[in-house]
Amino acid sequence: MRLTARWPDVLALTAVPSSQAVEAAERDGQRIRLGTPVRFGVSPSADTRALRFLVTAAERYVPVEWRMLGELPWPLHTVVHLPPPTETDGPGTAVAQQWRRQFDLALCTYRFGPGFVLLRDNRPGKERFRAHLGAGWVRPFRELVAGTGEDTRLLGELVSAGLAMRLGGQPPVVLAAHLRRWPVPCFAG
Template sequence: MTPELTLWKDRDPAAMRLPGIHYGTLDGPPTDPVDAVAQLASDGVQFVQVHEPVDLTDPDGASAVAVLLLVRELTSHGIAVDWTLRMPDPPQWRALSHLHPPAAVFRGSTEEENEDHVVTAWRDSFHIAKCGYRRGPGFLEIRDHRWGSFRRLVVNAPRSTAFHGLLDGVPVVASASTERVLERHLRENLVHRAGRYLWWTPYRLRRWPLSTTIP
């Protein structure tokens, strides 16, 4: 099921009821999340609500990845997201902890097992530029704070079509060949698997952070 989205130009609940603040609705995540979210940011959107949980227990993964890419791009632009997440293994949440914190995390296929401690830890540890990258001539520099310590990684001149597609926000179908090409990035949690799909997890850093502005 493709989740519906509702958008506002303010994140304050009182302001959201004022005329002109409701931006509208979308039937589902845009097919080009990078350009679409850039346009939303330009239009002044500040808050997006996703009406169905992102389900990482779905063996297909297409719907989950579409929303995860959207949340990644919204986080990159500093746009707040009201979303929920269903995971087969909630302790693995740290690989996604650079994304705007979800309102709830459910274990497995039911909504009765709400992992409140995961949500609390996610919110408490979240900060701007927690895992992002910048592109230079022939390289990517990645700054990763998801695991409690700072990691800086440099990827030199990536050439594979699969890799460039991921950077452009296009997930790829997981296969033995793509996983060989992306093995290092899977190991370092820069690429994440959801069902049959792989997607690039770090977001583009819109502003390069000073060392005093982040933990």
């Protein structure tokens, strides 16, 4: 057998990619390198896109190389479960270093079961959280994740638990990553 083409191991992009680009990188075994730095807190729409991208990359275990400019406009524990920046400028350096030290896969996740959603949050810097959403909440939760629905009661509960954000007039961002497969052996912590 002879290989006729080889995919590069890095997918270099100049803008925050769509979820389809992350899915393609996962399929092709690539890491994503963002050529454009990310500065949080400037634009709600840009922050929403960047957070959705990082959540999708975390869900699909796609390594990301990206540069963060400035500091985070929210506490570190909000995003510590998402891929940390590989580079920063002066003001964000200490936070980025702490982010890299505290980051781990599956710190804040959700998964679907038959007629339920299970949420688990073990992010450092906050109390551990577990929730079991019954059958009546599965569809509204799926819609919130997709950014197509907005059950205000559910969104309010997720925001107060630190599992979702609403930035400006943008659709809400569910920060928990969908646990599609267990990233560590089942006997590990």
